[in-house]
Amino acid sequence: MKYLFPLNKLNFNIYKISIKNKIMVLVGLLIISCQTQNVVNKDKKYSKNQFQKNIRDYDIQAVLWQQLAAEHRALSYQAFNLAKLRLDTYLTKKKSTNKPLAIITDIDETIFDNSPFNAKMIKSNTNYTKKNWAAWVKLEKATPIPGSLKFLLYAASKGVEIYYISNRSSNHTKETVSNLKQIGFPITDKKHILLKDSISGKETRRQIVYKTKNVIMLLGDNLSDFSDLFDNKSTIIRNKLVDSLHLKFGNKFIVLPNPMYGDWETKGIYEGRYNLNSYQKDSIRKAKLIAY
Ligand SMILES: [Mg+2]
Secondary structure (H helix, E strand, O other): OOOOHHHHHHHHHHHHOOOOHHHHHHHHHHHHHHHHHHHHHHHHHHHHHHHOOOOHHHHHHHHHHHHOOOHHHHHHHHHHHHHHHHHHHHOOOOOOOOOEEEEEEEOOOOOEEEEEEHHHHHHOOOOOHHHHHHHHHHOOOEEOOOOOHHHHHHHHHOEEEEEEEEEHHHHHHHHHHHHHHHHOOOOHHHHHEEEEOOOOHHHHHHHHHHOOOOOEEEEEEHHHHOOOHHHHOOOOHHHHHHHHHHHHHOOOEEOOOOOOOOOOHHHHOOOOOOOOOOOHHHHHHHHHHHOO
């Protein structure tokens, strides 16, 4: 077997070092070792103490952007202006089917702004739980995403039915309908609001609408609001699918911006692993950054 450094040569060189030099080398190694240990200890301290004090800090910029950036408002108006343009174009076309026209819309971060819920999680240093989400939903304080109310009222005035397909739990139907009504969203009878029972995927609920309606447009902040093609896919596949379907966006699919959460994070960044702790998530986020 060949060694990179022949052992006999290495041994010979070591024996040639004087005792004084050997002591200096040992002291040097000891200092380096201590310094390395300090860095490791600092990291451990950071992960166990400092980091736990700020588990949602990574979300601050996203929530501020959603709440305060005029660009968020502009993008929302842009989405609904485009939706109106497509709707008007569609209404001038000859009907290809006798089915009544319909639009399917998601609710959260598509027509409802829930950013105070995310802000609250940051301030109280807590992650999402069914319990803290339910507490927010019960307040019925979601506000409309800019442009959403005007667009859906316009569509309804043109005889287009609106179906609200959301992954809010069906246990929250009462509060959700009440919040929609308070804002003034149209067509909020229970037949038009399809919340989640047991299956997260929205395709089965979309199929119920497709049976009797001609769905001309879908609105959402999450790709799974448009097609089950996007369900449970990794970051790479999600991006490839969007490239292959690029002509759909701004046409049949109208996308709203949501930097705070979504499948892009849970299914994409964390690859569907829901049992990660905050420190592991932080490590993954940093590892996945693309720098130069
Ligand atoms: Mg949503």
